[in-house]
Amino acid sequence: MLSPNPGLIIWTIITFILLLLILKKFAWKPLLEALQKREQTVKDALERAEQTKKDAERILEENRKQFDRAEQEGKRILNESRSLAEKLKDDIVEKANSQSRKMIESAKQEINRDKEAAMVQLRGEIANLAIQAAGKILDESLDEQKHRKLVDSYLKELPKN
Amino acid sequence: MFSTNSDTSIQQTVTDSLHAAAQSGEHGTESGNLFTQLLHHVYDSNELDLPFIGQVHLPHFAPIQIGDLTIDVSITKHVVFLWAAAILLIILAVTAARKNSKREVPHGFGNLIEVFILFIRDEVVLPNMGKGGIKYLPYLLTTFFFILIMNLAGLVPYGSTSTSNVSVTAALAFIAFIMIQLSAIRAQGIGHYLKHLTGGVHWILWPIMIPIEVLGLFTKPFALMIRLFANMIGGHIVIISLIGLIFVFQSWIIAPIPILFVLGINLLELFVAFLQAYIFTMLTSLFMGLGMQAAHEGGTHNESGH
Numbered sequence: 001m002l003s004p005n006p007g008l009i010i011w012t013i014i015t016f017i018l019l020l021l022i023l024k025k026f027a028w029k030p031l032l033e034a035l036q037k038r039e040q041t042v043k044d045a046l047e048r049a050e051q052t053k054k055d056a057e058r059i060l061e062e063n064r065k066q067f068d069r070a071e072q073e074g075k076r077i078l079n080e081s082r083s084l085a086e087k088l089k090d091d092i093v094e095k096a097n098s099q100s101r102k103m104i105e106s107a108k109q110e111i112n113r114d115k116e117a118a119m120v121q122l123r124g125e126i127a128n129l130a131i132q133a134a135g136k137i138l139d140e141s142l143d144e145q146k147h148r149k150l151v152d153s154y155l156k157e158l159p160k161n
Numbered sequence: 162m163f164s165t166n167s168d169t170s171i172q173q174t175v176t177d178s179l180h181a182a183a184q185s186g187e188h189g190t191e192s193g194n195l196f197t198q199l200l201h202h203v204y205d206s207n208e209l210d211l212p213f214i215g216q217v218h219l220p221h222f223a224p225i226q227i228g229d230l231t232i233d234v235s236i237t238k239h240v241v242f243l244w245a246a247a248i249l250l251i252i253l254a255v256t257a258a259r260k261n262s263k264r265e266v267p268h269g270f271g272n273l274i275e276v277f278i279l280f281i282r283d284e285v286v287l288p289n290m291g292k293g294g295i296k297y298l299p300y301l302l303t304t305f306f307f308i309l310i311m312n313l314a315g316l317v318p319y320g321s322t323s324t325s326n327v328s329v330t331a332a333l334a335f336i337a338f339i340m341i342q343l344s345a346i347r348a349q350g351i352g353h354y355l356k357h358l359t360g361g362v363h364w365i366l367w368p369i370m371i372p373i374e375v376l377g378l379f380t381k382p383f384a385l386m387i388r389l390f391a392n393m394i395g396g397h398i399v400i401i402s403l404i405g406l407i408f409v410f411q412s413w414i415i416a417p418i419p420i421l422f423v424l425g426i427n428l429l430e431l432f433v434a435f436l437q438a439y440i441f442t443m444l445t446s447l448f449m450g451l452g453m454q455a456a457h458e459g460g461t462h463n464e465s466g467h
Binding site for chain 2: 004005006007008009010011012013015016017018019020022023024026027028029030031032033034035038041
């Protein structure tokens, strides 16, 4: 039992070497290659997933930032236009006010001018009427020249209004 | 009631061989040496027991004479099981390779083989040998599966364990020895390898140190040889001795007890078959790794290998 049999040793060595060569070529090589390929695939897939996740996070962050920026921009534009409108409104009101004031002013002046003219005309009218009346009363005792002088001096003594 | 297929078949085989021994009278007297007759089962022989056919006489070749050495290259039972294991392994491994190459995700049998391959690669080769060990992976995988299938063959009815023959384990250990030295020389270079044999001591001590170191090279594979052989033959002798109790007591009444024990030993053997294949592979890988690592240690002597 313990005495080695050289024939069996030789057979074992031959069998083992042949087995090693055959298996190495037809079994271990494809098996290990398939294993390595799959491991690589899994590794790649994991890396890709990680990358995709990172990208998605980055894009999300970017979107959020962009959204914030847009919101701020919108707020700013709203505020700006609000203040612009306020200013515009003030301007328009101011302009309208000044215009109306001017119009009132010019209307007043017109009125004054008409009043003045009317006054002058009225004065002339009154003088004539007075002369005619006085002529009729005095029956032309006085010549016209003297009358006028008289009336004028009288009118001068009258108050201006 | 307590028996399994393999138990009854072993029993059958033992009975057959007992009858054969009794008839031929080769192994002493009928009642004489039961132990020798039982051991006949674990011995290598020129006959092969086959189901339904019975005993087949294997071809006998004339021994080759080289000097004083007589080499009998006859095909024996263990050679047949050696080849059977090799052919079975080729079929299984190639089938698995075909399946796994086709599929993206391994499935069923291909997956099973891959679990072992992954284990050998990630738990045996990489921790012991590092990345450089990958190129020895085919050798270690072949060793593992070949030993495993030979170990398991003994548990099959009519089967026989080739690894319970010291010649087979000696051959496997010899190949392991060659691989250990080869990997060390390849990793260190021949000069460094020879320098390593001096143990790094003063040259005056070399006559002592070199024989010790050279002896150390042989002890490792020698231990591999004995460990595998003893483990495999041990379990079989225990099983056969337990079965033999039935014949010692000359009674069928006693049968359930040995058979119960045999069932337990058989389950243990199943575990041992895997364990010994793993240990042989793991230790070979470890010894190769030690030789390869010595290259990185800048010539410092590594005593942990002994």
